[in-house]
Amino acid sequence: MFPIQDQISVATKNSLEANLALYASLTNKTLESIEKLVNLNITAVKASMEESSAAARQLLAAKDPQEFLTVVTAQSKPALEKAVAYGNHVSGIASGAHAEFVKAAEVQMAALASKVNELVDEASKKAPAGTEGVVAIMKSALGNANGGYEQFASTAKQAMEMLEANVNAAVGQFVKTAVQRAA
Secondary structure, three states: OOHHHHHHHHHHHHHHHHHHHHHHHHHHHHHHHHHHHHHHHHHHHHHHHHHHHHHHHHHHHOOOHHHHHHHHHHHHHHHHHHHHHHHHHHHHHHHHHHHHHHHHHHHHHHHHHHHHHHHHHHHHHOOOOOOHHHHHHHHHHHHHHHHHHHHHHHHHHHHHHHHHHHHHHHHHHHHHHHHHHHO
């Protein structure tokens, strides 16, 4: 084999090992998030069953339609607040998982970029005379690709933050409106 082919084989093996480690890490994070969601849902179902039973007893104890309506109105605000809290918990779990995935992808991309740059540098040292222009073009292209990725990642992160802020604002407005109407 030629030296450059040996380096590519080593780089390919290292890349494969890094990808397997990344997949294992992401799988563990995914399972942790699923576990959190399952626990949240179990807790929510238990609480909901207890609260539904208590609410039904209160409704059955109402002596007239006015008292029945008062009980229904009194129960609507806490139920809405609990639904919003549940949504916030789910959003928190999803945001945490997203942050872990983004962090892992950034680390992986940085490592990959570093390895590719090392490989190009090593190949350029062993390149025949007169190919300096081609090597410079390759380095420039890699630099541009890395810069493009960084810009894309930054823009995507900003978009996600804006989306999350808008959703939180909309939920807050919804809760405010619903509480006002219930009152």
